[in-house]
Amino acid sequence: xxxxxxxxxxxxxxxxxxxxxxxxxxxxxxxxxxxxxxxxxxxxxxxxxxxxxxxxxxxxxxxxxxxxxxxxxxxxxxxxxxxxxxxxxxxxxxxxxxxxxxxxxxxxxxxxxxxxxxxxxxxxxxxxxxxxxxxxxxxxxxxxxxxxxxxxxxxxxxxxxxxxxxxxxxxxxxxxxxxxxxxxxxxxxxxxxxxxxxxxxxxxxxxxxxxxxxxxxxxxxxxxxxxxxx
Numbered sequence: 001x002x003x004x005x006x007x008x009x010x011x012x013x014x015x016x017x018x019x020x021x022x023x024x025x026x027x028x029x030x031x032x033x034x035x036x037x038x039x040x041x042x043x044x045x046x047x048x049x050x051x052x053x054x055x056x057x058x059x060x061x062x063x064x065x066x067x068x069x070x071x072x073x074x075x076x077x078x079x080x081x082x083x084x085x086x087x088x089x090x091x092x093x094x095x096x097x098x099x100x101x102x103x104x105x106x107x108x109x110x111x112x113x114x115x116x117x118x119x120x121x122x123x124x125x126x127x128x129x130x131x132x133x134x135x136x137x138x139x140x141x142x143x144x145x146x147x148x149x150x151x152x153x154x155x156x157x158x159x160x161x162x163x164x165x166x167x168x169x170x171x172x173x174x175x176x177x178x179x180x181x182x183x184x185x186x187x188x189x190x191x192x193x194x195x196x197x198x199x200x201x202x203x204x205x206x207x208x209x210x211x212x213x214x215x216x217x218x219x220x221x222x223x224x225x226x227x228x229x230x
Contacts, residue, residue, distance in 0.1 A: 003033040004103060005082035005163065009072030013039040013090040014050055021058075027096035030103040037079050038090075039072040064183060071177030074171050086160045094157055098198040102160040105194055112165050112191040115151060116158030116198035124200045132202060135216050139180065142220065146227045147187040151195060155179050155219075158198055164192060172179055176215040177222040184226035 006024055010017060024036060038060045040051050051060050061075055073087060084106050086099060091159070100113045118124050140154040159182070161179070166182075169189070173181045186193060 001031070001033050002084070002107070003035060003082040004029055004084045004086060004099075005076075005080035006013040006034060006036045006086050006088050007073060007076035007080060008036065008088045008090050009037045009041060009069045009076065010038055010043065010047060010051070011066065011069070011072070012043045012045040012046045012047055014043070014045050016091050017047055017050055018054075020088070020096075021054075021090060023096045024088060030100055030107055032082075032084070032103065032107075035080075035082055037061070037076045039063065039075045041068065042066040068173075068175035070171060070173035070175055073130075073178055075170065077166055077171070080167070080199070081140070082165055083163055084160060085163050085166050087157055089157045093201050095199045095201075098158060098196075099160075100122060101196045101198065102158060105196070106160060106162060107194040110192075111194040112162050113186055113193050114160045115153060115193060115195045116156050116160075117151075117153040117195040118156060118198060118200040119152045120195060120197035121199060125198050128202045129214045132211075139223070141221050142223055143180065143183055143187075146223055147184065149187055149193075151183075153195065154183050156198070165189075173222065175218065176211050177218045180219045180222040181226060185230075188226070188230070 036058045038051060038058055040048050041063045042065050059079060084103060098116055100117055105114045106113050136155045140151060143148060143154045169185050171178060171181060
């Protein structure tokens with residue numbers, strides 16, 4: 001039986017980490033075995049102790065210094081042994097129930113990578129913070145302009161890959177510019193990419209959202225950079 005690796009970058013998510021793990025455990029995996037890999041990016045709110053208490057149940061790695069989401073994903077990807085890799089945030093913005101939309105496409109070899117699009121699901125229309133939605137739409141439009149593609153949600157967390165694809169790409173970004181970098185490099189590799197509609201429940205900075213306007217600037221620069229360099 002084939003296996004999927006669920007990789008979860010974690011930073012200061014003590015209020016949600018156990019609940020999201022429970023949801024991941026309960027989710028359908030299209031008849032796949034699974035491994036769950038967490039990377040604690042030097043949390044300071046007690047998350048580290050929570051993870052240490054469950055370290056026998058999951059594969060958990062700990063960064064000694066906070067480096068960012070991209071660095072945590074890079075660490076986790078190196079450890080993945082599944083046939084497929086899915087990225088899962090440690091908050092509750094995304095529902096693991098949607099794995100069953102992403103994974104069958106890979107299992108049927110209809111694509112090399114699947115993006116879960118928040119904008120393809122009209123039920124999400126009231127679940128966005130407006131400024132975040134506008135920023136996401138702008139960055140996706142810029143991606144389509146630069147890379148001549150037609151994706152609807154470049155910044156989505158839910159990205160599912162064939163393992164050899166994601167492990168064959170050198171990721172340099174340490175922070176949230178992981179999303180534009182991986183998308184740019186997938187487009188330049190001409191990877192077969194499909195999108196499926198997913199559910200989304202956006203949270204604000206007062207609820208723990210960490211991305212900010214500076215990350216948006218970095219995303220723009222990253223998209224432009226990788227259009228012209230490898």
